[in-house]
Amino acid sequence: MPSTVILGGGIMGLSTAYYLASLSRQNPDAAPHIIHIVEPCPELFASASGKAGGFIARDWFSPALANLGSLSFDLHRQLAQEHDGRARWGWSESISYSLDRSAGAGAADSDSNSNSDAATSDRSASPPPSPRPDSSGRASPASLAPHGAEAQENGSAQGADWALGMTRLCEFLLEECIAMGVRLHHPARATKLVHADPGNPASQAIIRVDVLATTSTGREFHTGKLDLPCDSLVLAAGCWTPSVFRTLFPRAPRVPTVQGLAGYSVTARSRAWKGLHAAPAAAPCHAVFTSDPSGFSPELYSRAGGELWVGGVNSAALPLPARAMDARPDRASIERIVAVARALCGDDVEVLQGGLCFRPNTPSGKPIVARVAEADLGEGVRPRACSGRGGGGGGGGVYLAVGHGPWGISLCLGTGLVLSEMILGRPTSADVGLLAQW
Ligand SMILES: Cc1cc2nc3c(=O)[nH]c(=O)nc-3n(C[C@H](O)[C@H](O)[C@H](O)COP(=O)(O)OP(=O)(O)OC[C@H]3O[C@@H](n4cnc5c(N)ncnc54)[C@H](O)[C@@H]3O)c2cc1C
Numbered sequence: 001m002p003s004t005v006i007l008g009g010g011i012m013g014l015s016t017a018y019y020l021a022s023l024s025r026q027n028p029d030a031a032p033h034i035i036h037i038v039e040p041c042p043e044l045f046a047s048a049s050g051k052a053g054g055f056i057a058r059d060w061f062s063p064a065l066a067n068l069g070s071l072s073f074d075l076h077r078q079l080a081q082e083h084d085g086r087a088r089w090g091w092s093e094s095i096s097y098s099l100d101r102s103a104g105a106g107a108a109d110s111d112s113n114s115n116s117d118a119a120t121s122d123r124s125a126s127p128p129p130s131p132r133p134d135s136s137g138r139a140s141p142a143s144l145a146p147h148g149a150e151a152q153e154n155g156s157a158q159g160a161d162w163a164l165g166m167t168r169l170c171e172f173l174l175e176e177c178i179a180m181g182v183r184l185h186h187p188a189r190a191t192k193l194v195h196a197d198p199g200n201p202a203s204q205a206i207i208r209v210d211v212l213a214t215t216s217t218g219r220e221f222h223t224g225k226l227d228l229p230c231d232s233l234v235l236a237a238g239c240w241t242p243s244v245f246r247t248l249f250p251r252a253p254r255v256p257t258v259q260g261l262a263g264y265s266v267t268a269r270s271r272a273w274k275g276l277h278a279a280p281a282a283a284p285c286h287a288v289f290t291s292d293p294s295g296f297s298p299e300l301y302s303r304a305g306g307e308l309w310v311g312g313v314n315s316a317a318l319p320l321p322a323r324a325m326d327a328r329p330d331r332a333s334i335e336r337i338v339a340v341a342r343a344l345c346g347d348d349v350e351v352l353q354g355g356l357c358f359r360p361n362t363p364s365g366k367p368i369v370a371r372v373a374e375a376d377l378g379e380g381v382r383p384r385a386c387s388g389r390g391g392g393g394g395g396g397g398v399y400l401a402v403g404h405g406p407w408g409i410s411l412c413l414g415t416g417l418v419l420s421e422m423i424l425g426r427p428t429s430a431d432v433g434l435l436a437q438w
Contacts, residue, residue, distance in 0.1 A: 001031045002396075004423055005228050007190055009039030009245055011166075012048035013171040016234055021111055021180035023420050033424075035182045036228050038207070040323065042214045045170045047238055047324035048408065051265060051357040052308050053301050054169075055094065056162040056410045064366055064434040065411070068401045072414030072432040079413065083176075089168035090304035092276060092285045094161050099290035101343070107376025109234040116352030134220055137329045141351065147299045163285040163301055166409065185226065187212040188266040192428075194379065195246045201382040207248075218326075231384065231396040232260065232423045238428040239320050241402045247397075250339040250436035251378030256368055256438045258403050262318040264333040265311035267352045272345040275306025288344065298340040307352070320358055329356035362403035369415050370436035371422060399423065400438070 004020060017035050024033035041047070042116060059066070076091070085091030135180035169217035179185065188211050197203035208377055211224040237258035238242045253359045288300040298312035315334045321327050341349045362368060374382060374397075383397035401419050404411050414430055421428045 001034055002231050003034040003036070003229050004232040004234060005036045005038060005190070005230040006236055007038050008238060008240075009037050009041075009044060009174070009184065009186065010047050010238050011170060011173075011237070012074055012102060012236035012404065012410040012415060013037055013039070013234070014049075014170060014177065015412040016236060016401055016419050017177045017182045017416075018173050018180075019180050019413075019420040020416040020423060022179060022335040023424055023426075025180060028064050028415055032181070034229075035177075036183045037177070037182060037186075038190050038209055038219060039186045039188070039227075040176060040212065041325050042187045042323070043325040044174070044186065045389065046357075047166050047239075048263070048357040048359055048434050049170055049412075052166050052409050053299060053357040054090075054166045054303065055299075055301055056164065057407075058161070060410075061407070067430040068369070068411055068414045068418065068432055068435070072411045073162075074369045075413035075417060076164075076410075080164075083172065085164070086304065088172050090165035091337070092162070092163050092304040094113075094163040094287050094301070096161050096287040096289065099288050099344075101292070102291050104300055105245075119136045128166075141308070161287060163287065163303060164409075165209045165305065165307070167300055169409075175210075176188075180264075184323040185209055185211070185228075186216060186227070190248060191426070192246065193230075194227075196229075201380050202384060202434075205384070206234070207233065207302060207382075210287045219261045230398065233397075234399045234419065234423075236401045236402060238402065239358045241360070241400070249377050249381060251380060253378060256374060256400055256402060257363055258360045259316075259363075260318075261361050262315045262327075262358050263311055264313040264315075264329050264337060265357075266311060266341060267343075267355070268308045268310065268338070268341055269306065270308060270341070270345040270349045270354060273306065276304045278306070290340075290344075292336075292340055294336065294394065296335065296336070298344075299342065300344055308341065308345065308349075310337050312340070318356075320360075324357065327356040327358070329354045337415040358404050358407070359405050361405045364437065365405065367404040367408075367411065367415070367435055368400045368402050368438045369418060369432045370400055370438070372400060403438075 006017055006132050017037050020035055036089040057078055058070060061069040080091035188209050190207050190209050191206040194206050194208055195201060195203045200265050207228045207230045209228060210222045213221045213223045234245055240257055241258045285304060286302045291297050296312050301309045311337050336350055399419055401415050418428045418430055418432050
């Protein structure tokens with residue numbers, strides 16, 4: 001029976017498990033594909049996947065990502081249509097605006113701004129489809145008009161952008177995965193790759209996993225061990241991927257570079273936005289991209305359920321915590337965001353939660369969606385070809401689904417589908433040839 005172990009229970013791990021399980025079930029003659037997800041953080045979705053804004057774009061991407069972006073957008077729409085995404089994860093059309101708040105204080109342009117947060121801003125105030133990429137991989141704000149606060153509707157080349165509630169999408173995917181037989185090991189951590197025959201690197205690979213328990217003080221206990229047979233291994237551990245790679249492939253000549261860019265956010269309520277149930281039929285949500293005189297580029301999204309998400313304060317200096325749930329936002333950063341929310345929506349803004357999480361960025365600004373070459377795994381590791389086994393096996397091997405930076409929510413479903421097709425040895429639905437370099 002072919003088996004795949006996925007390391008990381010964020011949106012990339014879940015999307016891959018979802019499509020791998022779905023595609024495998026489409027061929028009733030194939031041997032069942034055993035799929036495991038291994039996730040060490042005791043709190044599920046404490047990472048960027050659970051705290052992101054939930055803004056989905058079809059055509060805001062560079063040429064290398066355009067194909068995957070468009071596939072992913074169609075899959076988001078299809079998933080929402082088939083599973084009542086509106087009710088289950090707040091899937092909704094969203095209209096994007098550039099809001100000029102400079103009021104004569106001078107144009108805000110992230111490129112000339114001395115604050116590094118602004119230079120690593122998430123979103124573009126310039127209308128798609130030809131945004132200027134910045135160091136975070138998204139487009140950076142163009143100079144805003146110097147006078148007055150005016151909202152300008154951004155056109156999208158192929159229709160409006162979309163919004164969703166992140167934790168709810170993650171929960172939906174996990175629920176579906178479990179219903180299809182995917183096994184979640186949580187909290188648990190992969191510690192070693194061994195072989196069934198220790199002297200033969202071409203024999204069945206096994207991922208050794210420590211089962212964990214955590215006390216209320218955060219102390220971790222190892223309560224057991226599991227050996228998971230593994231034909232294909234997917235590394236989808238976001239910013240933690242380099243340390244996972246080093247642990248499993250200690251003799252590898254190089255390690256994929258993924259760096260964490262910290263992002264603060266706030267979820268809030270306000271009289272200004274009561275949600276779509278209180279709006280006229282077919283009314284959209286909103287995405288507002290603006291600048292702040294203190295030198296960053298806030299983004300505000302209204303969500304179907306009546307919540308607001310506000311972010312835009314970033315920091316490249318914050319170290320990555322050992323576990324996603326250990327990231328604690330500092331008060332000053334949250335207050336900066338709340339001040340913007342109040343300026344945009346009014347003084348009644350009630351903060352529900354302040355968040356801090358880390359975008360997985362690569363030096364090239366492009367994600368890595370690829371099978372790792374045998375030479376890059378180091379001596380003693382030889383992925384087995386398992387194609388043809390009951391029609392359900394693909395190449396076998398080690399795969400990377402990492403480094404989606406500020407666009408992981410938009411690109412997750414396409415990435416999961418393409419990676420599943422690679423694992424099953426099928427032609428891929430999008431050309432990701434340009435995402436194989438690292
Ligand atoms: C503030 C902010 C707002 C954003 N807004 C948007 C948006 O509106 N639209 C959009 O498209 N994108 C957005 N993004 C980007 C998006 O959130 C990320 O690209 C995406 O969530 C990355 O998903 P991931 O699964 O690769 O990583 P993660 O979400 O980081 O998940 C990685 C998982 O791996 C786990 N892990 C850690 N160590 C190990 C280990 N040893 N073994 C196995 N697993 C491990 C972690 O606990 C975590 O669960 C935003 C990002 C930020 C920070």
